[in-house]
Amino acid sequence: MNPLLDxxxxxxxxxxxxxxxxxxxxxxxxxxPELDTGLGGWPKGALTELLLPHTGIGELRLCLPLLxxxxxxxxxxxxxDPPHIPYAPALARAGxxxxxxxxxxxxxxxxxxxxxxQALRSQACGLVLAWxxxxxxxxxxxxxxxxxxxxxxAFIMRKESDTQQAxxxxxxxxxxxxxxxxxxxxxxxxxxxxxxxxxxxxxxxVTGQPIPSHPMPQDSPDTTPxxxxxxxxxxxxxxxxxxxxxxx
Numbered sequence: 405m406n407p408l409l410d411x412x413x414x415x416x417x418x419x420x421x422x423x424x425x426x427x428x429x430x431x432x433x434x435x436x437p438e439l440d441t442g443l444g445g446w447p448k449g450a451l452t453e454l455l456l457p458h459t460g461i462g463e464l465r466l467c468l469p470l471l472x473x474x475x476x477x478x479x480x481x482x483x484x485d486p487p488h489i490p491y492a493p494a495l496a497r498a499g500x501x502x503x504x505x506x507x508x509x510x511x512x513x514x515x516x517x518x519x520x521x522q523a524l525r526s527q528a529c530g531l532v533l534a535w536x537x538x539x540x541x542x543x544x545x546x547x548x549x550x551x552x553x554x555x556x557x558a559f560i561m562r563k564e565s566d567t568q569q570a571x572x573x574x575x576x577x578x579x580x581x582x583x584x585x586x587x588x589x590x591x592x593x594x595x596x597x598x599x600x601x602x603x604x605x606x607x608x609x610v611t612g613q614p615i616p617s618h619p620m621p622q623d624s625p626d627t628t629p630x631x632x633x634x635x636x637x638x639x640x641x642x643x644x645x646x647x648x649x650x651x652x
Contacts, residue, residue: 432557435469442602443575443590446470449555450574451548455591457564459487459535462586463579465606467559468498470531475501479530482523483507484516487535517543524550524558532558541570548572567591 431445446452454463474481481504483490489507496502510516516536523529524547532551536543539560551558560573567578576592585605 432470436604439602439604442600446557447574448557449552451551451558452575453560453562453571453573454577454579455562455564455567456579461579461581462606463561472499474530475504480528481505481531482529484520484534485510513537520547521550524556525554527554529556534560536560545572
């Protein structure tokens with residue numbers, strides 16, 4: 405066999421369909437053992453796409469363990485153009501260090517892309533969360549390269565209708581609400597077959613008890629971004645905590 409191909413296979417850069425999935429140590433635990441078994445964890449230095457019918461079905465509760473892990477280790481987490489203002493009390497009670505969160509509102513897709521690129525390449529960023537509007541394949545490729553260059557991870561929320569579009573993302577997951585929680589279908593995963601489906605019972609961010617996923621109405625009005633998004637502390641008894649860490 406070609407020596408160059410042998411080298412790529414040895415490093416895990418090429419996967420043969422006849423092989424079992426190779427263990428990848430360069431990943432973060434999802435915080436859900438059953439999902440780690442099927443998925444292998446969140447890839448580091450890579451782009452992950454979460455494709456969903458609409459916001460508020462449990463996508464942020466899915467990410468909470470990773471946000472907690474990264475923020476407590478002192479890594480910055482950037483939110484680019486979330487559809488609602490992050491609800492800081494819920495995030496704090498989930499164990500997330502608010503001082504490591506930065507919310508960025510942009511006025512143009514080019515500004516968002518540039519900001520995400522800079523954050524991912526900075527090596528001071530652990531994770532970028534973004535809600536882009538119809539990203540182009542070239543934009544996604546740029547983000548994948550920026551994540552790999554900076555060793556950071558990027559999660560972008562996309563429309564479910566984008567599942568048929570090709571993407572350079574290392575991981576693509578289709579999320580749908582399920583009576584028992586959240587249905588997760590693997591559309592693409594490096595080093596393994598796609599198509600596996602998992603039903604995950606998402607815990608309440610405060611009690612830790614599993615609760616079902618409740619879809620947010622699609623016509624739910626967006627919250628106008630404020631200049632002060634995350635401050636504290638807050639008195640626990642004065643702030644009810646919604647299931648969704650985005651302000652409702």
